Every structure is written in structure tokens, then in C-alpha cells.
Amino acid sequence: MSEHILVSVAWPYANGPFHVGHIAGAYLPADIYARYNRLRGRQVLMVSGSDCHGTPITLAAEKEGVTPQTIINRYHASFVDSLVALGITFDLFTQTYTDNHYAATTDIFETLQRNGYIYREVAIGSYSESLGRFLPDRFVQGTCPNCKYEKARGDQCDKCGQLRDPQELSNPRSTLDGAPVTFRDTEHFYIDLAKLEPKLRAWLDAQDRDYWRTNTLVFTQNWLREGLRGRAITRDLEWGVPVPGNDPAFKDKRIYVWFDAVIGYYSASLEWAKRTGQPDAWRKWWDPQGDQRSYYFIGKDNIPFHTIIWPAMLLGYGDRALPYDVPANEFLNLEGEKMSTSQNWALWMPDLLSRYEPDLLRYYLTAAAPEGKDSNWSWAEFVQRINSELVATWGNLVNRVLTLSQKNFGGVPTPSTYTDADKALLQSIDEGFARVESLYESVKLRGALQEIMALAQASNQYLSEQEPWKVVKVDAERAATIMFVAMQAVDTLNRLMAPIMPHACQRLHHMLGFDDVIAPQPHLEHEQDPEGHARPVVTGAYAVTGWQRSRIQPGTALRDVTTLFRKLDDAVVADELARLTTKN
Ligand SMILES: [Zn+2]
Numbered sequence: 001m002s003e004h005i006l007v008s009v010a011w012p013y014a015n016g017p018f019h020v021g022h023i024a025g026a027y028l029p030a031d032i033y034a035r036y037n038r039l040r041g042r043q044v045l046m047v048s049g050s051d052c053h054g055t056p057i058t059l060a061a062e063k064e065g066v067t068p069q070t071i072i073n074r075y076h077a078s079f080v081d082s083l084v085a086l087g088i089t090f091d092l093f094t095q096t097y098t099d100n101h102y103a104a105t106t107d108i109f110e111t112l113q114r115n116g117y118i119y120r121e122v123a124i125g126s127y128s129e130s131l132g133r134f135l136p137d138r139f140v141q142g143t144c145p146n147c148k149y150e151k152a153r154g155d156q157c158d159k160c161g162q163l164r165d166p167q168e169l170s171n172p173r174s175t176l177d178g179a180p181v182t183f184r185d186t187e188h189f190y191i192d193l194a195k196l197e198p199k200l201r202a203w204l205d206a207q208d209r210d211y212w213r214t215n216t217l218v219f220t221q222n223w224l225r226e227g228l229r230g231r232a233i234t235r236d237l238e239w240g241v242p243v244p245g246n247d248p249a250f251k252d253k254r255i256y257v258w259f260d261a262v263i264g265y266y267s268a269s270l271e272w273a274k275r276t277g278q279p280d281a282w283r284k285w286w287d288p289q290g291d292q293r294s295y296y297f298i299g300k301d302n303i304p305f306h307t308i309i310w311p312a313m314l315l316g317y318g319d320r321a322l323p324y325d326v327p328a329n330e331f332l333n334l335e336g337e338k339m340s341t342s343q344n345w346a347l348w349m350p351d352l353l354s355r356y357e358p359d360l361l362r363y364y365l366t367a368a369a370p371e372g373k374d375s376n377w378s379w380a381e382f383v384q385r386i387n388s389e390l391v392a393t394w395g396n397l398v399n400r401v402l403t404l405s406q407k408n409f410g411g412v413p414t415p416s417t418y419t420d421a422d423k424a425l426l427q428s429i430d431e432g433f434a435r436v437e438s439l440y441e442s443v444k445l446r447g448a449l450q451e452i453m454a455l456a457q458a459s460n461q462y463l464s465e466q467e468p469w470k471v472v473k474v475d476a477e478r479a480a481t482i483m484f485v486a487m488q489a490v491d492t493l494n495r496l497m498a499p500i501m502p503h504a505c506q507r508l509h510h511m512l513g514f515d516d517v518i519a520p521q522p523h524l525e526h527e528q529d530p531e532g533h534a535r536p537v538v539t540g541a542y543a544v545t546g547w548q549r550s551r552i553q554p555g556t557a558l559r560d561v562t563t564l565f566r567k568l569d570d571a572v573v574a575d576e577l578a579r580l581t582t583k584n
Contacts, residue, residue: 002292002454004042005042005285005292005293006044007030007044007047008046008047008290008323009030009296009297010026010298011261014050014051014071014072015071015340017348017349018078018082018349019349020339021346021367022349023361024329024332024365024370025329025330026298028226028365029371031086033327033443033445033489035499036547038543038544039499039518039544039546039547041547043284043285045091045272046092047091047093047094047264048264049093049096049537050075050076050095050097052068052076052095053240053241055096055135055237055263056137057072059176068239069097070314072095079419080537080538081350081524082349082350086353086362087519089542090540091539092537092539094535096532097535098271100529101243101260101267101268102241105263108263108266108313110244110568112313116192117191118193119192120187120189121187122185123187123232124184125186126154127181128176128177129180130174132199133236135154135174135176136235137154138154138156138259140169140172140173140175141169141172141173141175141208142173143171144160147162150476152164153175156301156304158301162226162548163231164167166183188253189234190231190232190233191309193229193308195562196228200311200312207539212325212326213327213372215330219303219304219328224308228308233255234255235256236253238252240255241254242254262309262313269286270282275539286320288320290321295327297358298326299331301549310323310346325443330372332365333375334346345580359504359565362389363389363500363501364386367389368446369446375573380573381514383568391565391566393456393457395564397463397490398508405558406423406474406558406561408476412512413483413484414484415484415554416477417481420482422482424480426488429459429493432452432454433492435451436452437547440499441453448496449500452493452497455493455496462486466482484554487512488510488549488550491551494509494512494548495548495550498546501518503521506521508564510560511558511562511576512556512558513553513557518544518546520541520542520544522538522540523540524536
């Protein structure tokens with residue numbers, strides 16, 4: 001396995017706060033994977049930031065009568081607060097509205113141009129007569145010529161996954177006001193994907209991609225079957241990265257938001273390196289000959305941009321590492337229905353974080369992760385899983401082991417000879433450790449959590465059979481051995497769980513007498529560009545090692561032993577469901 005792991009996470013549009021689907025689909029799995037790799041002693045670079053360009057932001061600004069910057073500042077700050085509260089350990093969560101990002105985008109554009117992969121062409125633009133302006137492709141809706149889906153977007157059909165041009169749709173209309181869309185000539189720059197196709201196919205075929213998730217493979221193959229063709233990288237809009245070259249014909253046009261957003265993974269790596277004072281440090285994660293692997297955590301609606309377009313851009317640019325894996329997630333529904341931000345059928349993170357401990361959210365979102373298939377947030381299931389799994393299985397195990405040891409032995413007891421039952425539990429924990437490791441390694445995070453909880457269940461079962469609370473009254477030495485075996489199980493499971501529930505795991509690690517950090521936390525810093533543009537960023541110092549089986553020593557004093565998790569009141573279900581409906 002490689003030494004340098006780049007964890008690239010989807011760039012959220014700064015036109016609304018995070019909802020729970022964003023977190024389940026990209027940010028939480030990315031964080032768990034990053035934390036796991038850091039525990040393994042690997043060098044992780046985890047980056048993302050707010051996507052500040054594009055029509056959703058200019059529309060939000062127009063609606064409120066404010067500048068795009070006002071919208072960006074508001075939601076970028078909200079993203080940063082949610083990420084810090086949830087404990088998402090970005091090395092850098094920045095934004096695309098920075099000098100650094102504009103420079104990186106210009107560099108990639110100009111290099112692609114120099115290398116012969118960019119051309120100019122007069123194209124047909126989607127024009128809204130009712131609004132008197134060009135519309136971005138995704139604001140055009142119509143019937144897909146391939147699968148006949150009636151709500152296909154102008155840029156992509158969500159049903160069959162094919163990328164589209166708006167004029168290919170029948171009955172094209174604007175999603176803004178439902179009025180018909182007409183088409184007008186407009187000149188743009190294009191990336192020559194057809195010319196890049198041989199290189200792209202050679203890269204894809206160079207190794208077996210069986211380790212990719214099924215959705216990643218299928219969306220990629222479907223799209224490649226069509227053959228690649230040029231794709232516009234500029235558009236008629238006055239908000240965004242200016243088109244390099246100072247051509248007056250492009251004065252009122254900007255870089256297309258998809259083009260600069262994917263460059264964000266790279267520009268954020270450069271920005272991170274500059275901030276550390278070692279401006280070349282990013283190279284270890286981007287050198288194609290280096291000891292590195294890059295992972296892109298995204299939702300399934302973004303797959304072709306990360307398995308085809310971004311790799312093609314990197315191949316055209318030259319000498320940069322391509323994605324190793326794109327563990328795209330499916331969608332998280334809410335109470336059985338597709339989330340919809342426009343209809344406010346969503347759970348917003350600032351709201352959830354004001355009522356629930358971050359680890360409860362992290363636990364449930366991992367247990368119900370949309371890995372491999374769509375999944376569902378249900379409040380009844382949330383309360384049931386927290387109460388019967390997290391509290392009754394794991395919390396109860398920890399509580400029994402720590403309080404019994406404290407009460408009877410004043411800390412971690414000293415064992416004598418192990419019985420077969422003791423050895424059997426220790427062996428199953430040991431074997432479980434290897435299985436969990438392999439699940440984390442292949443980004444099967446829900447499976448890893450299931451395995452850990454099964455081991456917690458087995459440990460509870462062991463305690464129930466051994467009954468140390470009875471044994472201690474007649475045979476203190478045997479009771480001490482039982483408690484020491486159980487203490488090792490708790491310590492090992494806590495280490496395995498640290499990537500998923502960092503807050504509680506670090507607390508328990510401290511209770512067990514350890515002074516080192518196994519689950520570091522991010523913090524907010526303020527950053528300022530030379531021209532004065534200021535923004536908060538998420539960053540942190542996360543170097544840890546601790547991916548190991550129990551290190552607990554007999555005679556260790558336990559510290560600040562308290563309950564790890566509290567049961568949720570059953571009334572939570574009705575309260576939360578009422579909130580959902582009253583907001584509509
Ligand atoms: Zn379709």
C-alpha cells in the first residue's frame with residue numbers, strides 16, 4: 001500500500017448549508033478513510049472547499065439583491081462550522097474564490113491550450129427569451145433521446161447517466177420558469193476530449209478496475225461507449241474565473257464552473273503546501289511515479305467528471321497522478337422519499353448538530369451509509385440504532401468493564417492464567433481486527449462498522465457467560481483475569497472505531513489511561529489573500545499512529561470514568577417528524 005494518500009472530496013456549491021445527504025455521500029466516508037490511513041502511519045492529504053462559481057450562486061444573489069460574495073461568505077462559513085463540529089479532518093477546506101485557485105485554473109487552461117487540447121468553436125447556447133439571457137445546461141430540462149426520461153437535465157440524464165447537450169433534448173424548457181428554451185450562436189472554448197480519448201482509454205485499460213464500485217464502473221463504461229467529444233469550458237456568465245488570453249470576444253464570458261471545480265482538488269493541494277511553508281510539498285501526492293494513491297469521494301451523480309473528464313484534463317496537462325479510486329456513493333433518502341432542497345425535504349446539518357452529538361450522527365450515517373445502493377434516513381431507525389446498538393451494545397460493554405474494574409480492582413486488573421473461553425474471545429477479536437482492517441482498506445465502511453459491532457456483541461456475550469460480578473465475590477483472581485480480557489477487547493474495539501466516532505473514542509482512550517491522541521480534531525483558521533479577500537478554512541495537525549491491537553497494561557489507573565453515550569428519548573421520533581412536516 002502506498003505511503004501518500006490523497007483524499008479528494010466533492011466541492012459543495014456555496015448556495016445553501018450542508019444537508020445530511022452531502023455528509024453521508026462524501027464528507028463522512030472521506031474523513032473515516034483519511035483517519036484510518038493516518039492511523040496506519042500513512043501521509044494523508046485531504047482537501048476540498050466551497051465551489052463559489054456557477055449560476056446557482058448568481059441566482060441566489062440576484063434573488064436577495066446582494067453580491068455573489070455575500071452568498072459565498074455566508075455558506076462557506078456555514079460549511080466550515082459544520083465540518084469542524086462533525087470532526088471532518090480536512091488538511092485544507094478552502095474555496096474556489098481565491099487568487100491561488102484562479103492562478104491554478106489559468107495554468108491548466110493555458111497548458112492544455114499549448115498542448116493542443118483546447119479549441120474554439122461557435123456553438124448553440126440555450127437562451128431564455130423570458131429572462132433575456134443564456135442559461136446554463138443544467139437549467140434546461142427535457143426528454144432524454146436515449147432513455148426517454150422526461151426530466152433529463154441539459155448536461156446529463158440522471159436516469160441513464162449519459163452526458164448531454166441541451167439541444168439534444170426534446171421539448172427543452174427552463175427549470176427557472178418552465179418557459180421554452182431557444183438556441184442562439186455563441187463562441188466558446190472547448191476541451192478536445194476526442195483527442196484525449198486514446199490516452200484516457202490506455203490509462204483505464206492499464207489495470208484491472210474490478211476494485212471500483214459497480215456504479216463507478218457502469219457509469220464510466222456507459223459514457224465511454226458513446227465515444228468522447230469536445231466539451232465547452234467557457235460560458236456566457238459574468239461571475240467566475242476570467243477566460244485567460246484577454247481576448248475581447250471573451251470579456252463577458254467566464255470559465256465554466258465544472259472545469260474550475262475539478263481543478264480545485266489540485267489547487268487546494270497547492271494552497272495547502274504554501275500554507276505549510278513548503279510550497280513543493282504537494283508533489284508527493286501528485287507525482288505519477290511517486291508512492292501515492294488518490295481517492296475521490298463523491299456522489300454517484302458526479303462519476304463521469306471524476307473517471308473521465310478530470311483524468312482527461314490531467315492527461316492533457318501532463319505529469320500528474322490520476323485517480324486511483326472513485327468510491328462514489330448512492331443517494332440517502334429521507335423517510336423513504338428522495339431528498340429535495342427546493343422543497344425543504346432535507347435534514348440540514350447546522351440544525352442537526354444543534355441537537356445531537358456529532359458521534360451519534362456519524363454512527364448512524366455510517367451504519368445506514370448509501371454504499372452500493374440508495375439508503376434511507378428514518379428517525380425511528382435513528383433512535384433504535386442509537387439506543388439498541390450504540391448505547392445497549394457498545395456503551396453498555398464499556399460501562400460494565402470500566403466500572404467493575406474500577407470498583408473491584410481500582411483500575412486495570414492483573415490477569416492470571418487464561419481459560420479456553422478467554423483465549424477464544426481474544427482470538428476472535430484478533431481475527432476481527434484483520435477483517436476490519438481489510439474492510440477499511442477497500443473503503444467498505446459500513447461493513448467495517450458491522451464487524452466492529454459484532455465483536456462488541458461477542459464481548460458482551462463473553463461477560464454474560466463469565467459473570468465476573470458474581471465471580472469476584474468468591475474468586476478475585478479469576479474475576480481479575482476476566483476483566484483484563486474484557487478490557488483488552490474494549491481497548492482494541494475503541495481503536496478500530498476511532499475513525500468512525502473520533503470524539504467518543506478519544507474520550508474513552510483517555511479513560512483507559514492513554515495520553516496519546518488516536519482521533520485528532522480539525523479547527524478553523526482565518527486566511528487572507530494578498531488583495532484582501534478573507535475567509536475561514538478548516539485545517540489541523542493530524543499525525544497519529546495507533547493502528548494496533550490493545551496496548552492496555554495491568555495496574556493502569558482509569559481516569560474520569562463516565563457514561564460514553566446516553567439513550568435517546570423515544571419522543572425524539574415524533575418531535576423530529578413534526579419538525580419535518582412543519583417546515584414544509
Ligand atoms: Zn437518459
